[in-house]
Structures are given as structure tokens and as C-alpha cells.
Amino acid sequence: MRHFIAVLTVLALCRMILPLQAQQRGPIIDMHMHAGPVDSLQRVVALMDESHIVKAFLSSSLENVYRWTAAAPGRFIPSPMFPVYGIEGFPDIDSLRAEYLAGRLHGMGEITSQYLGIPPNAPSLEPYFALAEELDLPVLIHTAGMGAPRPTFRLSAGHPLLLEEVLVRHPRLRIYLENAGYPFLPEMLALMYQYPQVYADLSTMTWLVPRQAFHDYLSALVRAGYGKRLMFGSDAGSSRPHVIPRAVEAIESASFLTDEQKRDIFYNNAARFLRLSEEEIARHHGR
Numbered sequence: 001m002r003h004f005i006a007v008l009t010v011l012a013l014c015r016m017i018l019p020l021q022a023q024q025r026g027p028i029i030d031m032h033m034h035a036g037p038v039d040s041l042q043r044v045v046a047l048m049d050e051s052h053i054v055k056a057f058l059s060s061s062l063e064n065v066y067r068w069t070a071a072a073p074g075r076f077i078p079s080p081m082f083p084v085y086g087i088e089g090f091p092d093i094d095s096l097r098a099e100y101l102a103g104r105l106h107g108m109g110e111i112t113s114q115y116l117g118i119p120p121n122a123p124s125l126e127p128y129f130a131l132a133e134e135l136d137l138p139v140l141i142h143t144a145g146m147g148a149p150r151p152t153f154r155l156s157a158g159h160p161l162l163l164e165e166v167l168v169r170h171p172r173l174r175i176y177l178e179n180a181g182y183p184f185l186p187e188m189l190a191l192m193y194q195y196p197q198v199y200a201d202l203s204t205m206t207w208l209v210p211r212q213a214f215h216d217y218l219s220a221l222v223r224a225g226y227g228k229r230l231m232f233g234s235d236a237g238s239s240r241p242h243v244i245p246r247a248v249e250a251i252e253s254a255s256f257l258t259d260e261q262k263r264d265i266f267y268n269n270a271a272r273f274l275r276l277s278e279e280e281i282a283r284h285h286g287r
């Protein structure tokens, strides 16, 4: 019995210590999250709070994104995901523009055209990149060598260099690539060197691929000098909120990173990319 009480005491202490660690960790911005039914929101927000995630780039169907954004004001950057696999095609460009102008949306993507085998340089995507450049929106695109198993998903439509023409045509585009294009390392090194506007997230790979493979990839990107353009993401959503702490831990356990480099990945790079105001940054740091 005494042993049992001791275990309970340790567990209680752990619960007290965890939020403290999150406080010491500093705020986190999650650049890759997906909305779902509103009944799952409470669990997601609780896990965000535990990990000190103050803000998240949220994409899904507009219906789900608006529901979550309304239910948790200030926590999310609402953004349309398209073409949503098996549900919707490309959104009507005029309706989309109207949503941005009304201030209801603040980002674009996740653009999931790779799931339909459509590469980023396809003409069908061109109007959306033009709109994002014109309205100065942060854009998330799934251009990588991994994805969920879907019959129309094509690896060949996710080669990072397929973005090159888009970047040339839209030099002011603020774009970031899911999973830093994993595992296309040489292509990502080339793309990030030549196009300094390109950022990348470290999302699904934090919990989906073997930890060593993730750390090797991350370490190569940092050694190549891109530590200021990598941003934390969980790719969590209503169906897998539990990956949030695992994603955080995957960065924290990267012993080859300095504390400053971790802070860049967790917060500073995203704050710069998103152009957060001084006031908001101060608020996130409890100042």
C-alpha cells in the first residue's frame, strides 16, 4: 500500500512538473495542424496547453476550420486545405478571395494536390499561388517523398524541384514545404540555397519515421545553414491529437541542437515567417 501511495505521489509530482517544463520551454508555434469535428477540439487544446503551443496553422475544410477557430479564438491561423482528398476539388477562386478580404482566412494550404497526383507546377494551381502572392499569405504545400496511402497519391508529383518554376514566377511567395521535402535532401538543400524565401516544416516526420532518420535529416539541414527557416509542426488533428507531445519531444531530444536552435525551430522562425507583431510575441512570452 505504501508503495502504491509512493507511486501515486510520484505521478502527482510529474503532473505538476510537466507544465513547469512547458513554461521553461517557452512558447511554441505549431505550423501544421488539421481541424476536425468540434467535439475533438477540447482534447487538442488541452494538449496544446500542456506543450505550451500558443498558436497553430490550422487547415481543413472551411467548415471545420471555422468551427475550431470560433471555438478557440486567437489560437489558430485559419487556412483552407485543398483539394481535400475525395471530398472537394479546387475552391472557387473568387469565393476564396472574398473569404480572405473579409478577414476570415489568414493562410493558404495545406495544398494537397500531390494526393491527386498533381505537381506544384501544374497550371491548375497557378491562380492560387498568384492570389497568395498578391495577398501576402503564408502557404503550406505537401511536396515531399512521403504521404498517406491513397490510390491517386504520387511520389513523383512531390519532388521539391517541381516548385522551382512557381518560385521564379512568384518571387514574393511566402511558402513552406511539409516535412522539409523528406527524404529529398539534396533537392531541399538546393532549393533552400537558391530561394531564400523558402521555409520548411518538421511535422509528420517527427513521429512517423525512425527517430534517427529524422535527426539525421534535421541535422543535415541545420549543418547546411538552414536552421533559421525550419519550423515545428505536429500534423496533429482530431484523429491523432496524441502526436503533439511526441512531435515536441522529437525536437527536444535532438542533442546536436543548441537551446537557441531549438527556440528558433519551436517559435522564432515561425514568428518571423508569419510576421507576428511585437505585441503578440511579447504576449506569447508572458511579457
Ligand SMILES: [Zn+2]
Pocket: 032, 034, 110, 235
Ligand atoms: Zn498535413
